[in-house]
Amino acid sequence: MPIVVNIDVMMAKRKLSAxxxxxGIGITLANxxxxxxxxxxxxxxxxxxxxxxxxxxxxxxLLEYIPEKD
Known part of the structure; x- marks a missing residue:
């Protein structure tokens, strides 16, 4: 999938746990x-x-587009 989610990167930068x-956002750990x-x-x-x-x-x-190679 060409969309990459970088939530874990930002969590590490901010030193926040899951x-x-x-x-903080009101969702379950599973979600x-x-x-x-x-x-x-x-x-x-x-x-x-x-x-x-x-x-x-x-x-x-949080979201990055990386094109797929043909």
Missing amino acids: TEVAE LSVLKNNKAKAVRFSTLEALCKVLDCQPAD
Whole structure:
């Protein structure tokens, strides 16, 4: 998949645990894990906004486009 999720990178930079982030954005650890491990098919803007608020970052810090090679 050409979209890479870098939530774990931002969590490490901010020195926040998965529990702290999940509680801060109001989702379960299981759902945070789905997001972090590139398993989600979609992300709500409200969740993305909450992640940016808790991690003090921009959406581009969390999502990266890497084109697939032919």
